[in-house]
Amino acid sequence: MNGRRIRIKDIAEKAGVSIGTVDRVLHNRGEVKADTKQRILKIARELNYQPNIAAQALKSPTAYRIAILIPQSYGDNLFWDQHPVGIQKAVEAVQPYTVQTRFYRYEMYNTSDFEAKTNEIREWNPRGVIFAPIMKKESDTFCHQLDDANIPYVFIDTFINNTNCLAFLGEDAFQSGRVAASLIDMGISRDKDILIVNTAKNLENTEHLNSRNQGFLSYFMDAGINIGKKISIEIPTAQADVVSNVLDPIFNQSNNIGAILVSSSRTYAVAEYLNQKGLREIFLVGYELFGKNVTYLQRRVIQFLIGQRPVEQAEKAFKKLFDYLTFNTIPEKKEFQPIDIINAENMGLF
Amino acid sequence: MNGRRIRIKDIAEKAGVSIGTVDRVLHNRGEVKADTKQRILKIARELNYQPNIAAQALKSPTAYRIAILIPQSYGDNLFWDQHPVGIQKAVEAVQPYTVQTRFYRYEMYNTSDFEAKTNEIREWNPRGVIFAPIMKKESDTFCHQLDDANIPYVFIDTFINNTNCLAFLGEDAFQSGRVAASLIDMGISRDKDILIVNTAKNLENTEHLNSRNQGFLSYFMDAGINIGKKISIEIPTAQADVVSNVLDPIFNQSNNIGAILVSSSRTYAVAEYLNQKGLREIFLVGYELFGKNVTYLQRRVIQFLIGQRPVEQAEKAFKKLFDYLTFNTIPEKKEFQPIDIINAENMGLF
DNA sequence: CTGAAAGCGCTTACAG
DNA sequence: CTGAAAGCGCTTACAG
Numbered sequence: 001m002n003g004r005r006i007r008i009k010d011i012a013e014k015a016g017v018s019i020g021t022v023d024r025v026l027h028n029r030g031e032v033k034a035d036t037k038q039r040i041l042k043i044a045r046e047l048n049y050q051p052n053i054a055a056q057a058l059k060s061p062t063a064y065r066i067a068i069l070i071p072q073s074y075g076d077n078l079f080w081d082q083h084p085v086g087i088q089k090a091v092e093a094v095q096p097y098t099v100q101t102r103f104y105r106y107e108m109y110n111t112s113d114f115e116a117k118t119n120e121i122r123e124w125n126p127r128g129v130i131f132a133p134i135m136k137k138e139s140d141t142f143c144h145q146l147d148d149a150n151i152p153y154v155f156i157d158t159f160i161n162n163t164n165c166l167a168f169l170g171e172d173a174f175q176s177g178r179v180a181a182s183l184i185d186m187g188i189s190r191d192k193d194i195l196i197v198n199t200a201k202n203l204e205n206t207e208h209l210n211s212r213n214q215g216f217l218s219y220f221m222d223a224g225i226n227i228g229k230k231i232s233i234e235i236p237t238a239q240a241d242v243v244s245n246v247l248d249p250i251f252n253q254s255n256n257i258g259a260i261l262v263s264s265s266r267t268y269a270v271a272e273y274l275n276q277k278g279l280r281e282i283f284l285v286g287y288e289l290f291g292k293n294v295t296y297l298q299r300r301v302i303q304f305l306i307g308q309r310p311v312e313q314a315e316k317a318f319k320k321l322f323d324y325l326t327f328n329t330i331p332e333k334k335e336f337q338p339i340d341i342i343n344a345e346n347m348g349l350f
Numbered sequence: 351m352n353g354r355r356i357r358i359k360d361i362a363e364k365a366g367v368s369i370g371t372v373d374r375v376l377h378n379r380g381e382v383k384a385d386t387k388q389r390i391l392k393i394a395r396e397l398n399y400q401p402n403i404a405a406q407a408l409k410s411p412t413a414y415r416i417a418i419l420i421p422q423s424y425g426d427n428l429f430w431d432q433h434p435v436g437i438q439k440a441v442e443a444v445q446p447y448t449v450q451t452r453f454y455r456y457e458m459y460n461t462s463d464f465e466a467k468t469n470e471i472r473e474w475n476p477r478g479v480i481f482a483p484i485m486k487k488e489s490d491t492f493c494h495q496l497d498d499a500n501i502p503y504v505f506i507d508t509f510i511n512n513t514n515c516l517a518f519l520g521e522d523a524f525q526s527g528r529v530a531a532s533l534i535d536m537g538i539s540r541d542k543d544i545l546i547v548n549t550a551k552n553l554e555n556t557e558h559l560n561s562r563n564q565g566f567l568s569y570f571m572d573a574g575i576n577i578g579k580k581i582s583i584e585i586p587t588a589q590a591d592v593v594s595n596v597l598d599p600i601f602n603q604s605n606n607i608g609a610i611l612v613s614s615s616r617t618y619a620v621a622e623y624l625n626q627k628g629l630r631e632i633f634l635v636g637y638e639l640f641g642k643n644v645t646y647l648q649r650r651v652i653q654f655l656i657g658q659r660p661v662e663q664a665e666k667a668f669k670k671l672f673d674y675l676t677f678n679t680i681p682e683k684k685e686f687q688p689i690d691i692i693n694a695e696n697m698g699l700f
Numbered sequence: 701c702t703g704a705a706a707g708c709g710c711t712t713a714c715a716g
Numbered sequence: 717c718t719g720a721a722a723g724c725g726c727t728t729a730c731a732g
Contacts, residue, residue: 005448007709018719023711031717054446055709057404058724093443096404098355172699179695186653187536219695223650300573303536338699341691345529345569349522349688357725368703373727381701405725408708703732709724716719 006047014043026051054096063098064325066318067121069131070156072105075238078291079265079310080105080132083156086314087130093315094322102126111138118142122149128321129153130314133160134206152324154317157310158208159334166324169317171308172336173208177215177263178223179339180285183304184259185224187283192258193228195250199235199266212263212287228256238269247273259283268292271301289342289350300344307340307350356397364393376401404446413450414675416668417471419481420506422455425588428641429615429660430455430482433506436664437480443665444672452476461488468492472499478671479503480664483510484556502674504667507660508558509684516674519667521658522686523558527565527613528573529689530635533654534609535574537633542608543578545600549585549616562613562637578606588619597623609633618642621651639692639700650694657690657700 008026012019017036024032025040026049032040068087071080084103091099102124104117114135121129122145129146133139133155143163146153155168184194196216198209213232220226235246247270250257260282262270267286271293274282280301286293289307296302316335323329342350358376362369367386374382375390376399382390418437421430434453441449452474454467464485471479472495479496483489483505493513496503505518534544546566548559563582570576585596597620600607610632612620617636621643624632630651636643639657646652666685673679692700 005709009709019710020712020720021718024718027711033717036717052408052446052709054404054407055724056711057446058402058408058709058726059711096402096407096446175695175699179693182693182695223694336699338690339696340688341693341696343529343532343691344573345525345532346689346691349525349686355725359725369726370704370728371702374702377727383701386701402725405708406727408710408725409727701732703730705730706728708726711724712722714719714721716717 005052006049007052008049011040011043011047011049014047015040057096063100064128064322065100065102065124065126066321067102067104067124067126067129067131068314069104069106069117069121069129071108071132071134074108076268076291077238077265079288082290082310083314086311086316087318089311090315090318090322093319097322097326099322109135111135114138115141118145125149126151127325128166130156130317130321132157134158136160136207152321154321156313156317158206160207165333167317167320167331168334169313169320170337171208171339173211174215174218175336176287176306176308176339177212177217178219179341180212180261180287180304180306181216181219181224183341184261184283184285185219185226187285187303188226188258190225191228191256192226193256194226194230195257195260196230196232197235197260197262197270198232199238199262199264199269209263216261216263228258231257235269238266240269240272243269243273251277251279257282259285262286265290265293267302267305268296271296275299275301289340289347294347297342297347298344303343305342305347307342308337309340313337355402356399357402358399361390361393361397361399364397365390407446413448414478414672415450415452415474415476416671417452417454417474417476417479417481418664419454419456419467419471419479421458421482421484424458426618426641427588427615429638432640432660433664436661436666437668439661440665440668440672443669447672447676449672459485461485464488465491468495475499476501477675478516480506480667480671482507484508486510486557502671504671506663506667508556510557515683517667517670517681518684519663519670520687521558521689523561524565524568525686526637526656526658526689527562527567528569529691530562530611530637530654530656531566531569531574533691534611534633534635535569535576537635537653538576538608540575541578541606542576543606544576544580545607545610546580546582547585547610547612547620548582549588549612549614549619559613566611566613578608581607585619588616590619590622593619593623601627601629607632609635612636615640615643617652617655618646621646625649625651639690639697644697647692647697648694653693655692655697657692658687659690663687 008019008022012022022040025037070083073081087101104121106114106117115138139160147164152166155165157170159168235243260270265288284302285304286302287306289305293305297305320331358369358372362372372390375387420433423431437451454471456464456467465488489510497514502516505515507520509518585593610620615638634652635654637656639655643655647655670681
């Protein structure tokens with residue numbers, strides 16, 4: 001932190017060349033004799049040269065174009081409205097660099113809309129892309145297109161294999177299933193059954209809901225003490241009548257269910273049901289702190305929500321992409337977000 | 351984000367003056383005719399002028415001196431070694447500005463050492479100070495000295511009233527006591543007793559341990575279902591023999607204790623005791639994720655740790671001070687950190 | 701009270 | 717293959 005900083009000029013003097021030549025070497029802009037190049041690099045290393053980013057930024061006020069491709073909010077589910085907030089924060093944080101962001105929001109599970117949006121992005125020709133590859137096959141195609149165009153991309157929320165993504169920021173879904181399990185295991189007695197509610201339309205295409213389920217079950221294989229049944233069901237949409245149709249047959253008869261896990265952010269739909277039916281003894285655990293989930297957590301209909309900090313997720317994704325574009329920093333490939341355990345007592349501070 | 355940015359030059363042209371004059375007005379460096387001043391300010395506002403911080407930073411490589419006054423680590427307790435990490439991150443984040451930080455670490459509860467360190471700081475004459483006002487009276491004195499010298503300061507960890515602190519970053523101690531209570535309430539049966547272990551030498555001087563205790567008890571007044579006794583005891587130091595001396599009389603006889611709350615980061619000391627005694631049925635909750643606490647959490651001797659993100663705390667404190675010094679941004683005065691609930695399943699991701 | 705000029709460290713044409 | 721010069725937007729003496 002102390003002492004005067006090394007400038008290009010210092011390197012140039014030591015090497016007996018001009019600053020232009022040093023710059024060429026440092027940026028690999030070629031056309032430098034091999035041995036002067038080596039000499040300069042050696043000196044730069046020895047002096048531990050770090051470019052002055054103020055000067056760098058001052059010279060290049062060209063705005064980076066960054067495209068962000070994420071789902072629309074749908075109905076009560078405002079999960080995806082949190083990411084833009086994070087992007088905004090990250091953009092402000094990289095001042096004095098200027099950045100131009102554009103959001104492309106596709107309809108969830110609508111593959112043709114997804115494709116339309118990816119085409120718009122390619123027309124815009126951004127320097128980098130941040131996106132949530134919820135639909136595997138279509139995302140794969142988009143990755144290839146970006147690879148061909150030499151545009152780096154960062155995944156958020158969901159990870160898919162066998163791509164050249166620069167990085168991934170998201171939840172360790174398997175582990176978050178385990179976290180949910182550990183809370184339920186503690187909250188209900190040993191012999192009670194547990195109902196697992198999945199709300200996705202098409203589970204195959206949403207790998208991380210699967211992982212949450214697997215993680216949840218794995219916990220009871222090695223660490224949990226609960227020996228009750230684990231019953232999986234699916235609720236296609238969050239509408240009240242649909243929820244009732246699925247849950248009534250279970251709860252209108254005698255049962256041994258002590259807890260429910262909702263593997264997605266639509267936990268409020270089940271909370272609504274339990275609340276109306278007066279089933280307040282059920283220990284309910286679900287995902288994501290926002291909207292109606294907050295209300296039901298506060299009213300202690302939901303016992304715990306598992307959070308994955310979507311704002312921070314987007315913020316970090318942007319930072320990684322930006323650092324790559326600006327400083328050529330290769331980020332750690334996979335970074336998992338902390339898994340937040342949130343109940344009525346600590347919710348206010350998130 | 352779009353369009354060309356307004357520069358001083360643009361304002362100067364519109365006002366029919368030179369850029370020097372604009373600069374004088376913008377920085378209140380006086381000596382400008384009143385009406386030109388008004389004209390320039392008006393234009394700057396209309397054009398929504400924002401200085402280019404790259405250019406600003408490039409011109410003034412004068413490093414801000416920031417002093418950080420926090421306790422030393424002591425024994426196994428590495429809590430205060432986490433804050434320097436946060437400061438470091440924050441300093442890197444404000445590049446291209448250069449900052450010179452100096453850490454002054456006082457011996458916990460040693461008032462004369464604290465005073466010695468505050469004198470050293472005043473000799474160094476920093477632009478701002480970040481400090482943990484653990485000892486109320488001595489901290490008060492230091493605040494007055496800083497006020498007189500016109501040096502802004504930010505509190506971390508502990509808040510004290512009636513000072514001119516720029517901001518406070520820390521835990522809502524009362525609420526974190528409630529969080530601990532809610533976990534214990536869920537983890538043990540209704541009629542079990544709860545032991546509250548306080549480890550500070552001098553509770554009066556450490557207000558936030560008191561607040562945690564109060565919050566903990568308050569939970570059982572309004573939300574908790576546990577009706578067992580709440581027994582408070584004090585353990586002066588974390589040494590194994592001292593811990594045994596206090597706890598043996600309790601656990602060597604028949605008792606009804608189902609859970610222990612340790613109100614400080616020295617939770618590991620109690621975990622060590624429980625582990626050695628084979629008291630694995632006790633539900634143990636304590637504070638701070640580091641060192642031996644981590645080990646015992648992993649081994650499920652500790653059920654939950656409450657965390658307050660010390661790294662992030664320091665990071666934010668620095669940012670607030672820096673933004674004030676650089677951009678004159680007045681921060682929100684009191685900002686509470688999120689209260690993290692951490693168990694063996696989500697600990698790995700923090 | 702005000703303007704003109706130098707310079708922060710870098711990058712980008714341009715000239716050789 | 718290399719150097720000299722201009723300029724990014726601001727601040728800081730200096731001259732008047």
